[in-house]
Structure formats: structure tokens, C-alpha cells
Amino acid sequence: xxxxxxxxxxxxxxxxxxxxxxxxxxxxxxxxxxxxxxxxxxxxxxxxxxxxxxxxxxxxxxxxxxxxxxxxxxxxxxxxxxxxxxxxxxxxxxxxxxxxxxxxxxxxxxxxxxxxxxxxxxxxxxxxxxxxxxxxxxxxxxxxxxxxxxxxxxxxxxxxxxxxxxxxxxxxxxxxxxxxxxxxxxxxxxxxxxxxxxxxxxxxxxxxxxxxxxxxxxxxxxxxxxxxxxxxxxxxxxxxxxxxxxxxxxxxxxxxxxxxxxxxxxxxxxxxxxxxxxxxxxxxxxxxxxxxxxxxxxxxxxxxxxxxxxxxxxxxxxxxx
Amino acid sequence: xxxxxxxxxxxxxxxxxxxxxxxxxxxxxxxxxxxxxxxxxxxxxxxxxxxxxxxxxxxxxxxxxxxxxxxxxxxxxxxxxxxxxxxxxxxxxxxxxxxxxxxxxxxxxxxxxxxxxxxxxxxxxxxxxxxxxxxxxxxxxxxxxxxxxxxxxxxxxxxxxxxxxxxxxxxxxxxxxxxxxxxxxxxxxxxxxxxxxxxxxxxxxxxxxxxxxxxxxxxxxxxxxxxxxxxxxxxxxxxxxxxxxxxxxxxxxxxxxxxxxxxxxxxxxxxxxxxxxxxxxxxxxxxxxx
Amino acid sequence: xxxxxxxxxxxxxxxxxxxxxxxxxxxxxxxxxxxxxxxxxxxxxxxxxxxxxxxxxxxxxxxxxxxxxxxxxxxxxxxxxxxxxxxxxxxxxxxxxxxxxxxxxxxxxxxxxxxxxxxxxxxxxxxxxxxxxxxxxxxxxxxxxxxxxxxxxxxxxxxxxxxxxxxxxxxxxxxxxxxxxxxxxxxxxxxxxxxxxxxxxxxxxxxxxxxxxxxxxxxxxxxxxxxxxxxxxxxxxxxxxxxxxxxxxxxxxxxxxxxxxxxxxxxxxxxxxxxxxxxxxxxxxxxxxxxxxxxxxxxxxxxxx
Numbered sequence: 001x002x003x004x005x006x007x008x009x010x011x012x013x014x015x016x017x018x019x020x021x022x023x024x025x026x027x028x029x030x031x032x033x034x035x036x037x038x039x040x041x042x043x044x045x046x047x048x049x050x051x052x053x054x055x056x057x058x059x060x061x062x063x064x065x066x067x068x069x070x071x072x073x074x075x076x077x078x079x080x081x082x083x084x085x086x087x088x089x090x091x092x093x094x095x096x097x098x099x100x101x102x103x104x105x106x107x108x109x110x111x112x113x114x115x116x117x118x119x120x121x122x123x124x125x126x127x128x129x130x131x132x133x134x135x136x137x138x139x140x141x142x143x144x145x146x147x148x149x150x151x152x153x154x155x156x157x158x159x160x161x162x163x164x165x166x167x168x169x170x171x172x173x174x175x176x177x178x179x180x181x182x183x184x185x186x187x188x189x190x191x192x193x194x195x196x197x198x199x200x201x202x203x204x205x206x207x208x209x210x211x212x213x214x215x216x217x218x219x220x221x222x223x224x225x226x227x228x229x230x231x232x233x234x235x236x237x238x239x240x241x242x243x244x245x246x247x248x249x250x251x252x253x254x255x256x257x258x259x260x261x262x263x264x265x266x267x268x269x270x271x272x273x274x275x276x277x278x279x280x281x282x283x284x285x286x287x288x289x290x291x292x293x294x295x296x297x298x299x300x301x302x303x304x305x306x307x308x309x310x311x312x313x314x315x316x317x318x319x320x321x
Numbered sequence: 322x323x324x325x326x327x328x329x330x331x332x333x334x335x336x337x338x339x340x341x342x343x344x345x346x347x348x349x350x351x352x353x354x355x356x357x358x359x360x361x362x363x364x365x366x367x368x369x370x371x372x373x374x375x376x377x378x379x380x381x382x383x384x385x386x387x388x389x390x391x392x393x394x395x396x397x398x399x400x401x402x403x404x405x406x407x408x409x410x411x412x413x414x415x416x417x418x419x420x421x422x423x424x425x426x427x428x429x430x431x432x433x434x435x436x437x438x439x440x441x442x443x444x445x446x447x448x449x450x451x452x453x454x455x456x457x458x459x460x461x462x463x464x465x466x467x468x469x470x471x472x473x474x475x476x477x478x479x480x481x482x483x484x485x486x487x488x489x490x491x492x493x494x495x496x497x498x499x500x501x502x503x504x505x506x507x508x509x510x511x512x513x514x515x516x517x518x519x520x521x522x523x524x525x526x527x528x529x530x531x532x533x534x535x536x537x538x539x540x541x542x543x544x545x546x547x548x549x550x551x552x553x554x555x556x557x558x559x560x561x562x563x564x565x566x567x568x569x570x571x572x573x574x575x576x577x578x579x580x581x582x583x584x585x586x587x588x589x590x591x592x593x594x595x596x597x598x599x600x601x602x603x604x605x606x607x608x609x610x611x
Numbered sequence: 612x613x614x615x616x617x618x619x620x621x622x623x624x625x626x627x628x629x630x631x632x633x634x635x636x637x638x639x640x641x642x643x644x645x646x647x648x649x650x651x652x653x654x655x656x657x658x659x660x661x662x663x664x665x666x667x668x669x670x671x672x673x674x675x676x677x678x679x680x681x682x683x684x685x686x687x688x689x690x691x692x693x694x695x696x697x698x699x700x701x702x703x704x705x706x707x708x709x710x711x712x713x714x715x716x717x718x719x720x721x722x723x724x725x726x727x728x729x730x731x732x733x734x735x736x737x738x739x740x741x742x743x744x745x746x747x748x749x750x751x752x753x754x755x756x757x758x759x760x761x762x763x764x765x766x767x768x769x770x771x772x773x774x775x776x777x778x779x780x781x782x783x784x785x786x787x788x789x790x791x792x793x794x795x796x797x798x799x800x801x802x803x804x805x806x807x808x809x810x811x812x813x814x815x816x817x818x819x820x821x822x823x824x825x826x827x828x829x830x831x832x833x834x835x836x837x838x839x840x841x842x843x844x845x846x847x848x849x850x851x852x853x854x855x856x857x858x859x860x861x862x863x864x865x866x867x868x869x870x871x872x873x874x875x876x877x878x879x880x881x882x883x884x885x886x887x888x889x890x891x892x893x894x895x896x897x898x899x900x901x902x903x904x905x906x907x908x909x910x911x912x913x914x915x916x
Contacts, residue, residue, distance in 0.1 A: 053819055077825075085822030092820075097813040101912055102835050112821050147911040163821070338740060450622065451629045454899075456854030456891040459872055460637065463884050466876035467640050543753055547858050550755045551873070566756060577763050584756035592751035599747075 002069045004029045004171055004203040005050070005088075009063035012042070012049045016278050019045045019058075021227035025205075027171065032197060032204040034214045034235075036250075037224035040273055043207045044093075046224075047173045050205075051090055052080040068170060086116040089164035093176040095156035099148035105159055106144030112166040124166075131162040135192055154185035161192065168200070175207045190217055211254050215239060220308075223247050226276055226284035233309035244311045245289045283313070291315055343600030349593025356406055357413040364403035365391070368560050372398030377572055377579065392582060396569055401579075404560040405586060411561045412542050412590060415476055419541035420534045422480025427487025428530060432522060434488075435495025445492065452485050458547060465553035475554050479541050490533045494526040528605050535598030539591045546587055562587050619903055623896045630892040635678050637888065638881040639671070678885075687886035692878045697886045701868060705890075708860070708867035712853045714783055715790030720845060723795045727802025727841075728834060734807055742803070746796040754855075758789045758862040775864035786863045793855065794848040801844055805837030812836075839909045846902035850895035 005027040012020040020042040027033045035043045049060045052075070065073040067088060072080070084090070092098045100108060109131070110124035119127070125144065132140035135158040148156060157177060164172060174193065178186035194217055197204055208214060214221050214235065222232040223246065231244040242248045252267030271288035282297040283289070289296070295314055304310045356363060372394070379386045380393045380401070392401035434445030461478045468474060498521065546563030548554030555561040557568065562583040569579040638644065645662040646653075653661075662668045666677070681688065687697035730742035765772050765785060773782050809815065810833050818832045857869035864870070868887055875883035907913045 090820040100814040
């Protein structure tokens with residue numbers, strides 16, 4: 001049985017800059033797959049490329065892009081627009097600016113249903129109310145008539161989630177949905193997403209830079225660096241036994257209360273994320289890697305370490321630890 | 322994050338386009354300035370000499386034209402090309418003199434308001450609002466009608482009326498700078514504010530004002546032409562392009578060239594000044610004057 | 612918002628009073644009005660007669676307050692030349708000027724809005740550059756010259772339209788076109804930049820992510836936001852057009868308020884000049900208030916501010 005979303009060898013370029021350099025990932029139905037990495041690693045671009053929402057000037061090449069078994073690789077804008085909002089939905093990082101200030105919450109929610117299903121207004125409104133309640137918004141009737149600027153950030157993000165669910169999508173792509181919110185609100189939103197996934201069987205592709213979020217909600221993790229997925233594994237296994245030097249570096253950067261000793265310097269990875277020139281071959285991480293050797297300058301093999309655990313590195317198993 | 326990145330080809334195309342515009346603007350303004358300055362040497366004849374025996378002769382390339390007067394003669398037999406060349410003087414002098422006058426007034430008001438804030442600023446904003454409510458053409462005409470037409474009067478009136486954009490831009494840029502250099506000014510708490518203004522504020526707003534100056538110059542040239550056209554601008558026999566159009570109005574249906582030529586001259590000059598302004602604005606990367 | 616409007620209203624009234632004063636001073640610029648009215652051939656007696664007849668022998672501040680008091684009641688005095696109430700003269704001519712202004716604005720919007728949207732959607736292509744060039748050309752064109760040229764081409768050579776007067780709707784076509792030229796460049800640029808900004812915004816990305824139709828994204832979401840400043844500016848542009856109507860009206864011999872002002876200036880008919888300046892300024896002030904109101908109505912964010 002094919003996965004809900006399958007991406008293979010996705011490449012995205014903006015002019016001469018390669019933002020995404022051949023990544024592969026799968027999202028199963030009912031599973032949360034987290035794509036994690038630093039700013040600039042190409043994770044947001046990946047999500048936009050999958051949805052066909054790249055900005056002007058972005059070129060996408062992909063060997064395989066399938067959604068619920070259908071090959072959507074060559075879908076034109078028109079066909080994609082019928083998928084988007086209906087069977088695949090996306091929510092973004094900035095709830096403050098992601099809603100149109102000129103229209104009410106209600107009209108922005110109902111228009112999705114009316115566009116994709118032709119639902120008459122009253123029914124669409126009922127569904128909107130139902131969803132607003134589901135995402136934990138009180139007095140939904142009142143909220144429908146309000147404008148975005150009258151809602152707080154947390155509320156707006158809930159509205160975004162509710163809006164994304166209007167047509168009962170199968171896949172939800174969430175691009176850093178909690179980054180712009182307070183910590184307490186973050187927790188609420190994450191809990192909400194987990195509940196919705198359980199109830200609706202949603203497949204979720206969650207983009208984030210926060211390993212804490214990954215630990216909480218992800219079934220599977222893909223770690224991105226400089227446009228490539230350097231390691232991909234089920235969450236528990238990644239945290240238990242990270243193999244790629246970058247992953248290990250990332251995890252060591254996160255201070256764990258109780259484990260970190262006083263006066264001990266916090267972990268960090270020396271150097272900065274490099275800019276990848278076109279035609280680059282080899283490992284992008286080698287300048288910052290303490291295990292780097294000459295062989296790292298040649299094309300890297302994708303290696304399988306365990307079932308469903310793969311990484312992009314020549315390090316043999318058992319080394320480092 | 323949806324960044325709008327352009328592929329390399331488009332941005333260099335845009336740059337070429339912008340450079341072409343700037344080049345054209347500079348060439349036009351430069352050319353007209355040259356013509357205005359060297360008019361006595363460039364003009365084939367005296368623009369005021371009337372020759373009633375040779376009136377309304379068409380340009381050389383049209384039927385009835387003669388090689389003696391390349392662009393023909395006007396309704397009083399004066400050589401058209403010479404009048405056109407001297408007309409460049411009128412437009413350029415009025416344009417430059419007006420922006421100097423209105424520039425000084427507007428900049429002064431704007432900087433005062435932006436720098437001191439509070440009641441001073443309220444007064445400046447009020448003055449700007451009041452000035453914007455006044456129908457400029459009408460008032461300029463009325464003043465000319467009452468006081469009689471003269472070259473200096475046109476400059477004075479336009480200068481006293483066209484300072485609003487200078488004030489707006491000077492005010493907003495001064496406010497930005499005041500916030501930035503507030504620390505410096507505070508440290509300078511021994512320096513008189515005038516020194517601070519002259520040394521800190523003015524140099525920083527100069528380029529923005531230059532952009533406004535080009536826009537206002539274009540406007541001044543067009544306004545002078547309109548005033549002269551209505552007979553209340555530059556007095557005859559001075560060769561203002563607007564006045565030339567007005568004087569030749571009666572003949573326009575039979576000899577359309579007689580009004581088309583000065584109109585084209587006006588159009589090209591104003592276009593050049595606007596292109597220059599656009600080029601300056603691109604260099605700055607700001608768009609405060611709109 | 613009510614507080615904001617109240618403040619604007621106060622400012623507007625103060626500005627109106629200032630303009631009242633300025634227009635009064637305007638006509639007193641030339642020194643002795645009596646001499647100007649009497650004309651070059653008058654004797655000293657005639658001048659004195661005129662001076663007392665028109666109340667010009669009273670102290671200046673008395674004349675000012677008299678004018679102010681009457682103006683506030685809509686009484687602008689009598690025209691020296693037409694021998695009727697100035698207010699009536701203005702009322703008779705105003706419809707023509709208003710029609711001209713509104714037609715000009717209508718044409719300007721019909722041209723500027725679609726072109727601005729087109730330029731924004733096709734940003735940095737030849738379409739965009741052509742549109743910007745149109746704006747440049749419109750800005751550089753002297754209106755009176757354009758009027759005359761159109762007269763020659765459309766009126767005389769092709770005989771499509773009448774060249775002067777106000778007989779029928781055809782008489783308004785050329786003047787309205789010329790008038791619209793003054794507003795098109797700025798409206799077009801504003802629409803274009805507003806649309807570019809709107810289309811680059813996050814809520815447009817959300818609209819695309821929702822799979823909405825292209826038209827809906829462009830018009831319903833994009834233009835709706837970009838239009839807010841354009842509508843506000845359009846109201847102000849109308850004010851500018853009315854103020855500048857004098858040139859067009861004289862070229863095309865349309866007997867509107869502008870033409871009236873023109874006649875009165877040439878005849879030194881001061882009460883009329885004073886009143887026309889005032890009325891046009893008041894209309895402009897009213898339009899800027901309207902523009903603020905429109906802004907508030909169209910932008911929900913301002914309503915609760």
C-alpha cells in the first residue's frame with residue numbers, strides 16, 4: 001500500500017541557489033512526520049514545493065511526487081488548486097499575517113467549502129462552527145463574525161487549523177505552526193494537532209526547528225541540513241541512537257534539565273550553515289564535522305542502519321557514539 | 322516563508338531598463354540645459370524680430386517651407402526655431418528658480434516640524450493641509466491677474482505655492498533621523514540646535530529632497546506653461562513655450578505644427594526631468610514622495 | 612474611530628477658515644481695489660464713488676469680518692460684472708464642472724485600475740514596463756496642449772466630436788479624457804504597488820494554499836486590500852481635478868466654475884474670484900474627509916481603532 005505522501009529526489013532552485021538538493025520522504029496516513037533543521041536548511045521550501053506553492057522564480061524538479069496513490073508530479077496549477085484546501089491542506093508560521101484582514105473569519109472559512117464542494121452558505125457556516133468548537137474556540141458564532149485583527153495569535157492559529165480542516169483533508173502540512181506563539185499556547189496547539197490526528201486519521205508533515213516539539217509529537221523524523229535529509233528514523237530511535245554527526249551535534253545542543261552539569265559549557269556545533277554553490281558534490285556538513293575525511297568530498301551513499309533508519313554519511317555503524 | 326526571488330536574468334534586464342531611463346533623462350535635461358545656456362549662440366535669429374511679411378511659414382520639410390527658417394515662422398513672422406531655443410531658457414530658469422524658492426520654504430518648514438515636534442509640528446502639518454486645499458492654478462492666475470504678469474512674479478507665486486511636497490518629505494525624513502541621532506544630539510547638549518540641524522539633518526535628507534526637486538520642477542514647468550497659455554504667466558514677447566501655443570491658437574486648425582512643436586518640446590523636457598527623478602529614486606531605494 | 616473623525620473635522624474647519632481668510636487677502640493684494648474696479652479711465656470722483664458703493668472705505672478688518680460672516684451664511688455678495696448673486700452664479704456653473712470632474716475620474720479609474728493590476732501581475736515583464744511608460748507619458752503631457760491636439764485630431768480631422776461648448780454628452784468626451792490624464796499616472800502607480808505588495812503577502816499564500824481560484828485570489832483577496840488606498844486617493848484626485856478644471860474649461864469653452872473664475876479674473880470681478888477659490892477649497896476639504904471615511908469603511912482594522 002502506498003504512503004499518503006511520497007516524495008523522491010526533490011530539487012528546488014532559485015536562480016543559481018539550490019535550496020533543496022534531492023530529498024526523499026514519506027508520510028503515512030495517521031502518522032506525524034517531522035522535518036527538522038536549522039533556518040535556511042530548506043525545510044519550508046520543501047513543504048511549499050510539495051504543495052506547488054513556490055514563489056516566482058522557484059524551479060522544482062522531482063523524480064516522484066505522489067499523493068494518496070496518485071502521481072501529482074505533473075499536475076498544473078489548476079489541478080493542484082483543486083487538491084489544495086480540499087485533500088491536502090497547509091498551515092503556516094505567522095498567524096498574525098496569514099489571514100486576510102479585510103474579511104471576517106467566517107467568510108474566509110466558508111469560502112473553502114464553497115469552492116471545493118459547492119456547499120451552500122448555511123451548511124458551510126454550520127461546519128465552520130463545528131470546527132471552531134473542535135479546535136477549542138469558545139463562542140464560535142461570535143468569532144465567525146469577527147475580523148482577524150480582533151483575535152489573539154493563539155486564536156488565529158486555531159482558526160487557521162480549523163480552516164485547513166474544512167474539507168476534511170487527508171494530509172496536513174504544518175510549517176512551524178507554533179514558532180510565533182507563546183510557550184503555553186504552543187503546548188495547546190500541539191496537543192490539539194495530536195488529538196485531531198487521532199480522531200481524523202490525518203497524515204501530518206510538521207516542519208520545525210524545535211527538537212522538543214519533535215520529541216513530543218513525531219512518529220518519524222527527518223533531519224535536514226543544507227538542502228538534504230541527512231538522517232531519517234522513527235523518533236524514539238533517532239533520539240536513542242542518532243548516527244549522523246549533525247544529528248548528534250543537534251541533540252547535544254539541547255540542554256536537558258537534570259543531565260546538564262553546572263559550569264559545563266552548552267553543546268554547540270562550530271561554524272555556520274554554508275551556502276551551497278551549484279554543482280556541489282559531497283557532504284555539506286564536512287567543514288563542521290569532527291569525523292570528516294577525504295572521502296567526504298565525493299558523492300555520499302544513502303545508507304540503511306536499521307529498518308526505516310537511514311542516513312547520508314560514510315561513517316560505519318558503531319563509530320562515534 | 323514566501324520569499325519573492327527573481328531569477329538572475331530578470332534583475333539584470335530590470336537594471337538595463339532602469340539605466341536606459343536614467344540615461345535618457347540625464348541626456349534630455351542636459352541637452353535642454355545646454356540649449357538654454359548657449360541660446361544666443363545656437364539660435365539662428367533674434368527671437369523678437371518681427372517680420373510681418375513672412376508670417377506662419379511652415380517648417381522646412383513641409384509644403385510651403387523655406388530653408389531660411391528651419392522650423393518656419395510664427396504668426397508675427399518671428400523665427401520659430403529661435404523662439405523655441407530661447408523658450409528653453411524660460412522653462413529651465415523658471416523650473417530651477419521655483420524649486421529653489423519652494424525648496425527653501427518647504428525644507429525649512431518640514432525640518433522645523435520634524436525636528437521640534439509638538440506644537441511646532443502641529444502648526445507645520447496644519448500649514449501643509451491648508452496649502453493642499455488651495456486650488457493652485459486658480460490662485461496663481463488670480464494673483465497674476467491682480468498684480469500684472471511678469472517673469473519674477475511667476476517664479477514667486479509658484480515658489481510660494483509648490484513647497485508642500487518638500488515640507489512633507491523633509492518632515493518625515495527629519496523625524497526618522499531625529500530618532501536615530503537623538504543620542505548624538507543629546508550628547509551635543511552644548512551645541513546649538515542649528516548646528517545639529519546643519520551638520521546632521523540636512524546632509525541626510527538632501528538626496529530625498531533631490532528626488533522631490535525633480536518632481537516639483539516638472540510640475541513648475543507644466544504650471545508655467547499653463548499660466549502662460551492662459552495669458553497670465555510670462556508676459557509677451559518673451560518666448561515661453563506655453564505662451565507660444567496660446568498665441569498661435571487661432572492658426573492651429575490650418576497649421577497644426579504651430580502648436581504641436583512647442584508642445585512636444587514641453588513634453589520631452591518634463592519627461593526628461595521625471596526620468597531623472599525616477600533614476601534618483603532608484604539610486605536611493607526609497608519612495609517617500611508618493 | 613469617531614474620535615479620529617471628530618479630530619479631522621476640527622482640522623477641516625480650521626483649514627476652511629484659513630482658506631476663507633486667504634481668499635479674502637488674495638483680492639486685497641493689488642492695493643486699492645477701487646482703482647482696479649474703476650478702470651484706467653476713471654476720474655478721482657468715480658473712484659471715490661466706487662469706494663463707498665462697494666464698502667471699500669471701511670477699515671480692512673471690518674471688511675474681513677463682514678465677508679466672513681456673510682460667507683458662513685453662503686452669501687458671497689454680488690458679482691461686479693454679472694450683476695447677480697455670486698452664489699447663484701456658482702450654483703449655475705457647478706453642475707458642469709462636477710460632471711466634468713466625475714467623468715474624468717471615472718475614465719481615470721477605468722484605465723488606471725485594470726492597467727495597474729495587470730502591471731502588478733506581470734511585474735517586471737514588458738507588459739509592466741509598457742504600463743509604467745504610459746504613466747510617464749501621462750505625467751509629462753501638458754493638459755492644455757493635449758486638449759488642443761485632441762481637438763485637431765478628433766474634432767477637426769476626424770470630425771468625431773464637437774470641439775467646444777456643452778450641448779450634449781459628446782461635448783464632455785474630449786475634456787474628460789484630457790482631465791483623466793492628470794489622475795491616471797498616480798492612480799495606476801498606486802494600484803500597481805498596492806497589488807504587488809498585496810500579492811506578496813502571507814494571506815495570499817494562504818489563499819493559494821486553500822486552493823481558491825485564480826480570479827478569487829486576485830480580485831477578492833488581492834485587490835480588495837490594494838484598493839483601499841486607491842479609493843482614498845481617488846477622492847483626493849477628484850479634488851485636484853476640480854481645482855485644475857480652469858485650464859480644460861477654457862480650452863474647450865465649457866462654462867463651468869473654472870471658466871467663470873477665468874472670466875472673473877480677467878474682469879477683476881473680485882467677489883467671484885474670492886468665492887470660487889473658497890468653494891473649490893471647501894470641496895477639496897470635503898473630499899479629503901470623505902477619503903478618510905472611505906478608508907475607515909474599507910479597512911476593518913481602522914474601524915475599531
